[in-house]
Amino acid sequence: MARLPQIMRRPQQILEAPSPAATAGGGGTVSLSGAGATFPAPLYQRWFSEFNKLNPNIQISYQSVGSGAGVKQFLAKTVDFGATDAPLNDKERASYPKDMGEPLQIPMTGGAVVYAFNLDGVDNLKLSRDAYCGITDGTIKTWNDPKIVKDNPDAKLPSSPITFIHRSDGSGTTFLFTSHIKAACPNWKAGASKSVEWPAGVGAKGNEGVTAQIQQTKGTIGYTEYSYAKENSLKMAAIQNKSGAFIDPSPEAAAKALEGAEVPADFALKVPDPAGKEAYPIVGLTWLLLHGKYSDQAKADALKNFIKWAFQDGSSFAKELGYLPLPNEVTNKAIAALDNVKVAAK
Structure with a gap:
């Protein structure tokens, strides 16, 4: 297993191959289609745009439809790649088409899931575990509940109802x-x-939908990806981590959640409740799903070269948008795993 280093900085990438931008795609037009997670969609769209500027013959289209729908399309072979924030489970692997080889899940970036809220007169909010658990399961119903007031003595918390916003799609x-x-x-x-069967709240589709619902509706709180909340200037709560500290969401605090974590051979790293004292507690990776076999050499090469470029030159865009560039120890192993992508004999 690979162990994530203590600080997720990126020293110079070790790649012996020439720049992917210089070698990707050859001369003909290559069209790639993908679908899945909304969590990394802002970064993926930026990456695809920047990669296309360097490789005008490679067009990558992406449907931000949620991880559940993306996995279904990937398994149905209607897209060239899928995208998911949840590793493939045993049932999904069992239903993978046998003629496509073994599926690969390549980690691309990481990020934080935040509690974003819309409450007049309250800009800073601390939520203990008791508080955010109660909001999520519906047992805390008003903003002036004692469990919220306890950690926000200076905030003017109203007696109005809390509306919890959650995802309505497979996510x-x-x-x-x-x-x-x-x-x-x-x-x-x-x-x-x-x-899941939500005990309380109102559903919205995609991180985009949850973000919009919170932005437009007073008295709401819900979970969305950090970059969506940041881009839309939503207020985000500081939440209590396992050590008892209240942590504001940030890429730096999210990175601390992954420090020292062991990455399994299939890259399916999960850290549901990190122990670090300065770690933001809701953090995960997101993966691209690749087929083990492609019928088109140009498509296989273009996908591999895109991923190498994203790791090597795309990390600056990840940082800019509030995502976590992965450390070289992980990206070098992921690049090596790309050798398992084959072209089917005709």
């Missing part, structure tokens, strides 16, 4: 969020999955 963000809630909240009964 890797929901998987990351509920994996933490299951670990942190003793009374949580709905489990951890891309789709």
Whole structure:
């Protein structure tokens, strides 16, 4: 297993191959299609745009439809690649088409899931574990509940109802969020999955939908990916981590959640409740799903070269948008795993 280094800085990438931008795609036009997670969609769209500027003959289209729908399309072979914030489970692997080789899940970036809120007169909010667990399971119903007031003595918390906003679609963000809630909240009964039976709240589709619902509706709070909240200037709560500290969401605090974590051979790293004293508690990786076999050499090469470029030159865009560039120890192993992508004999 690879162990993530203590600080997720990126020393000079070790790649012996020439720059992917100089070698990708050859002369003909290559069109790639993908679908899946909304969590990394802003970064993926930026990456695809920047990569296309360097490789005008390679067009990559991406549908931000949620991890659940993306995995289904990947398994149905209707897209060239999938994207998910939840590693493939045993049932999904068992239904993978045998003629496509073995699926690969390549970690691309990491990020935080935040509690974003819209409450007039309150700019800073601290939520203890008791508080955010109660909001999520519906047992805390008003903003002036004693469990919220306790840690926000100077805030003018109203007696109005809390409306919790959650995902209505199959979502890797929901998987990351509920994996933490299951670990942190003793009374949580709905489990951890891309789709759960919510005990309370209002559903919205995609990180985009949750973000918009919070932005447009007073008295709401819900979970969304950090970059969506940041880009839309939503207020984000500081939440209590396993050590008892209240942590504001940030890429730096999210990186601390992954420090020292062991990355398994299939890259399916999960850290539902990190122990670090300065770690933000709801953090995960997101993966691209590649087929083990492609019928088109140009498509296989273009996908591999895109991933190498994203690791090597795309990290600056990840940082700019609030995502976590992965350390070289992990990206070099992921690049080596790309050798398992083959072209089917005709």
